[in-house]
């Protein structure tokens with residue numbers, strides 16, 4: 402099993418990236434093979450050609466393609482921006498399609514408000530279905546992200562417990578489906 406954790410915000414001051422790193426840390430502790438797709442780092446241009454139709458895909462796209470082919474589980478960590486997931490995520494992921502097909506998806510949403518990005522989470526489930534993914538039905542919401550970390554360390558025990566519970570269920574489903 403190989404998991405891609407996708408960090409979806411490309412903003413300079415992004416808070417959801419801390420959550421993505423925390424998820425990665427917890428998955429590493431379980432000795433499960435994973436990698437981080439940070440859309441800010443890959444910084445793909447506005448979509449012109451999808452990978453399959455691209456006349457000259459660059460190294461970044463080719464590397465992503467081979468990593469996605471090796472990956473069978475996706476965990477998207479996304480902020481809520483104006484009631485949905487950010488364009489930075491969709492623009493990056495839309496370069497590919499069959500690379501996601503019939504693979505397992507989990508959703509973690511993040512917001513500064515009380516609702517934890519629940520609208521983004523629901524929209525992402527729909528998006529993952531469109532990509533022909535198999536979506537883990539529960540999602541993890543992350544309200545008030547600005548209060549959860551001190552100096553990059555997760556300091557909220559309640560949220561840490563909810564994250565562990567979510568990961569346990571998600572990983573159990575992912576293993577069953579391998």
Ligand SMILES: Cc1cc2nc3c(=O)[nH]c(=O)nc-3n(C[C@H](O)[C@H](O)[C@H](O)COP(=O)(O)O)c2cc1C
Pocket residue numbers: 410411412414415416417418480481482483484485511512513514515516517518546
């Ligand atoms: C353009 C924009 C739109 C936003 N819209 C929402 C929103 O609809 N609901 C919400 O709870 N928070 C919203 N926020 C606040 C984010 O939830 C907050 O920035 C949080 O830290 C997660 O996003 P980030 O990872 O980009 O920092 C918005 C932030 C930005 C930059």
